[in-house]
Amino acid sequence: MSLTETLIAARSRRSPGLRGLLPRPDALLPYAVPAAILILWEIAGASGVISDTVMPRPSTILATAVQMTLSGELFTHLGVSALRALAGLVVGGGIGFILGVSNGVSRLSETLTDSTLQMVRNIPHLALIPLVILWFGIGEGAKLFLVALGVFFPIYLNTLHGIRNIDPQLIEMGRAYGMTPTQQFRRIVLPGALPSIFVGLRYGLGIMWLTLIVAETLSASSGLGYMAMKAREFMVLDVVVLSILLYAALGKLADSLTRALERRALKWSPAYAGR
Amino acid sequence: MQAVELLPRDITVPPMLRDNRGAAVSIRNVTRSFEGNRVLSNLDLDVRPGEFLSIVGKSGCGKSTLLRLIAGLDQPSSGEVRIDDRPATQAGDKLRIMFQEPRLLPWANVADNVAVGLRQGPDPQAVTEALASVQLADKAGVWPALLSGGQRQRAALARALVSHPSLLVLDEPLGALDALTRLTMQNLIRDMHAKAGFTAILVTHDVAEAVALSDRVIVLGQGGILHHVEILRVGPTQRGSAELAAIEAEILDAIFAA
Numbered sequence: 416m417s418l419t420e421t422l423i424a425a426r427s428r429r430s431p432g433l434r435g436l437l438p439r440p441d442a443l444l445p446y447a448v449p450a451a452i453l454i455l456w457e458i459a460g461a462s463g464v465i466s467d468t469v470m471p472r473p474s475t476i477l478a479t480a481v482q483m484t485l486s487g488e489l490f491t492h493l494g495v496s497a498l499r500a501l502a503g504l505v506v507g508g509g510i511g512f513i514l515g516v517s518n519g520v521s522r523l524s525e526t527l528t529d530s531t532l533q534m535v536r537n538i539p540h541l542a543l544i545p546l547v548i549l550w551f552g553i554g555e556g557a558k559l560f561l562v563a564l565g566v567f568f569p570i571y572l573n574t575l576h577g578i579r580n581i582d583p584q585l586i587e588m589g590r591a592y593g594m595t596p597t598q599q600f601r602r603i604v605l606p607g608a609l610p611s612i613f614v615g616l617r618y619g620l621g622i623m624w625l626t627l628i629v630a631e632t633l634s635a636s637s638g639l640g641y642m643a644m645k646a647r648e649f650m651v652l653d654v655v656v657l658s659i660l661l662y663a664a665l666g667k668l669a670d671s672l673t674r675a676l677e678r679r680a681l682k683w684s685p686a687y688a689g690r
Numbered sequence: 691m692q693a694v695e696l697l698p699r700d701i702t703v704p705p706m707l708r709d710n711r712g713a714a715v716s717i718r719n720v721t722r723s724f725e726g727n728r729v730l731s732n733l734d735l736d737v738r739p740g741e742f743l744s745i746v747g748k749s750g751c752g753k754s755t756l757l758r759l760i761a762g763l764d765q766p767s768s769g770e771v772r773i774d775d776r777p778a779t780q781a782g783d784k785l786r787i788m789f790q791e792p793r794l795l796p797w798a799n800v801a802d803n804v805a806v807g808l809r810q811g812p813d814p815q816a817v818t819e820a821l822a823s824v825q826l827a828d829k830a831g832v833w834p835a836l837l838s839g840g841q842r843q844r845a846a847l848a849r850a851l852v853s854h855p856s857l858l859v860l861d862e863p864l865g866a867l868d869a870l871t872r873l874t875m876q877n878l879i880r881d882m883h884a885k886a887g888f889t890a891i892l893v894t895h896d897v898a899e900a901v902a903l904s905d906r907v908i909v910l911g912q913g914g915i916l917h918h919v920e921i922l923r924v925g926p927t928q929r930g931s932a933e934l935a936a937i938e939a940e941i942l943d944a945i946f947a948a
Contacts, residue, residue, distance in 0.1 A: 585793055591763060592786075592807060593782060593809050606795070606797040
């Protein structure tokens, strides 16, 4: 029994009623490092080691966050950014998934499209920004296009990879047991490719935020990136730091949601058993 | 000390007296070549309804190729395989195959995996019965990853038998199991065969297994059948008895003479 387990056991013996209310100490462990950083940062700011004009303190940023929340400004920007992210994810991820599936099951489809896609993949999608602004202006179309393009490739590649790596013995079993091609796809190919598709989704989510922030920083009149750029122009440092922290929180939230979804969908896998 | 009886008692029922649901298999003049290399050459073989036939031979002798032709997973280069007077590829769910690996769907629980064997939609009653017959009734809701090797093969057997096939084709299904689990599985297969009366064709490299299970053993080699042995069982036969040992020796001689 490890020290932590001993401590938990001792505590639960003393006050069993608290057990359900308090989170287990080991569940809090991942947050220990961020909490320590925040505390050190606050102390450094309060004691004047770090000037407020270089890096505002956590308490200042929190106050700004509360004030902007109450005025509604924060949620307007947050909502706009989240909606753009989601739209890009659905469009880019959807196309990536469909092409991944069709290239995974059809030799002809792959021959026709894969080498083209590999060429496009090697262009950093952010390099297209000047062209995209000329095509779409600085409206929503430009951001949607960039986010969708960024999300497309990880989902396409991982869907294709997942389908390619299905155990051919299972397909043969399905055939021998009289499954139609549709049934083989639904009952063998898709569930078999799912772990890989989730990997693609998690990669895609990272690229989704990155692309959106860059796009919003360059040209927008709303959204988190716009909020940060406007604050920079007026030298409002706490808002700049706040938007950076919000990116971190949003990224973590999206990742946690995907992991929860993954645990649910892949509960058959030994890799997730008992977690 | 009481001797452990390894073979079920009711195997003394001769094949022709069993519930006659077994399919007849007829293999006529079958040749199968791979890139000019003849694996099977003008092979003829008849399997009687309800018979348990084992195919043995050195590795590479074409026994798995022959089994895949019977199972309709492969086509002969010439000649034909007929099951109950229809081409093997049209056998549908009259024909079931058990592979060397369990080939269960990892993302479906045991009951859903067994239901794969039912073509006309889910039938919980049939699945429950099939699972009970392989002593897996308590594992219906379990993921295959949590089963032992023997339990996985039993689930695969339940999947093969849930549609009450008239021909069961077994491609070394016990090859990867440990010795004790093998014996239990052999008894289970023999027992199911005796009860349900399907025709069974087993490919194995274990001559003792072939002798313990079959009504007839054929030795395959040089593209054809080298040797036939009929095993007539009168009275409960003990594994390791002198008669069976003699038959085993005869088959091994035929394999090594090739």
